[in-house]
Amino acid sequence: NAGVTQTPKFQVLKTGQSMTLQCAQDMNHEYMSWYRQDPGMGLRLIHYSVGAGITDQGEVPNGYNVSRSTTEDFPLRLLSAAPSQTSVYFCATTRTLSSGANVLTFGAGSRLTVL
Amino acid sequence: GQQVMQIPQYQHVQEGEDFTTYCNSSTTLSNIQWYKQRPGGHPVFLIQLVKSGEVKKQKRLTFQFGEAKKNSSLHITATQTTDVGTYFCSNAGGTSYGKLTFGQGTILTVHP
Numbered sequence: 001n002a003g004v005t006q007t008p009k010f011q012v013l014k015t016g017q018s019m020t021l022q023c024a025q026d027m028n029h030e031y032m033s034w035y036r037q038d039p040g041m042g043l044r045l046i047h048y049s050v051g052a053g054i055t056d057q058g059e060v061p062n063g064y065n066v067s068r069s070t071t072e073d074f075p076l077r078l079l080s081a082a083p084s085q086t087s088v089y090f091c092a093t094t095r096t097l098s099s100g101a102n103v104l105t106f107g108a109g110s111r112l113t114v115l
Numbered sequence: 116g117q118q119v120m121q122i123p124q125y126q127h128v129q130e131g132e133d134f135t136t137y138c139n140s141s142t143t144l145s146n147i148q149w150y151k152q153r154p155g156g157h158p159v160f161l162i163q164l165v166k167s168g169e170v171k172k173q174k175r176l177t178f179q180f181g182e183a184k185k186n187s188s189l190h191i192t193a194t195q196t197t198d199v200g201t202y203f204c205s206n207a208g209g210t211s212y213g214k215l216t217f218g219q220g221t222i223l224t225v226h227p
Contacts, residue, residue: 033214040124042203042217043158058214090157099163102207103148104215106157 002026006091006107013081013114021076021110023091031094032074033104036060036087043090049074081114088112119144119206121218129226134191136221138204145207147180147187148215152201161189194225 007022033048045058049068063085065077078085088111092104120139128134138147146165150158162171164180164187171178177190191198201222205215
């Protein structure tokens with residue numbers, strides 16, 4: 001049971017390049033999300049999905065695309081990388097505890113640098 | 116979720132000292148969750164508070180939710196070097212899907 005797997009762990013891009021950050025989960029969780037983490041700004045929601053075929057925008061969606069063709073996979077695409085997208089990206093799934101709390105399980109993160 | 120502000124941004128303590136981080140909102144929160152992120156790691160869920168005035172403890176960690184449900188705190192008694200990391204508060208608003216709004220985080224450094 002791997003949980004939430006993100007690839008790659010590190011990536012360097014040049015401005016204007018495109019790439020896809022992969023996220024896969026083996027917990028059969030319906031809800032998945034992408035966050036970016038920047039110093040002093042906490043974690044900000046980029047996009048989320050409540051199930052296969054359904055996605056929606058979060059707080060900072062510009063410059064990113066997502067799709068959810070299966071329950072397991074939720075890739076994040078950078079269309080034309082910009083230096084402002086230099087960040088650490090976390091994919092997460094939501095699990096419901098016995099208490100009813102909906103909590104996030106994060107992947108290990110993908111550190112992206114855009115030159 | 117509603118916006119939450121977290122202070123301080125940084126805290127340096129000597130091992131054995133206490134530590135507190137605060138989370139504040141201008142509006143009433145439905146719940147508060149706390150996460151810990153070790154250096155180089157990913158955030159890990161610690162606890163959720165839901166009730167007004169709720170206090171929960173996990174060993175040396177004490178979590179409180181304010182009476183007005185507009186603020187929360189995390190207090191660590193007698194810090195250890197294993198406590199280093201960033202502590203985040205977050206709010207899921209009224210949704211059931213874990214769409215969280217995070218505070219800015221408090222980075223804790225513990226000097227041995």
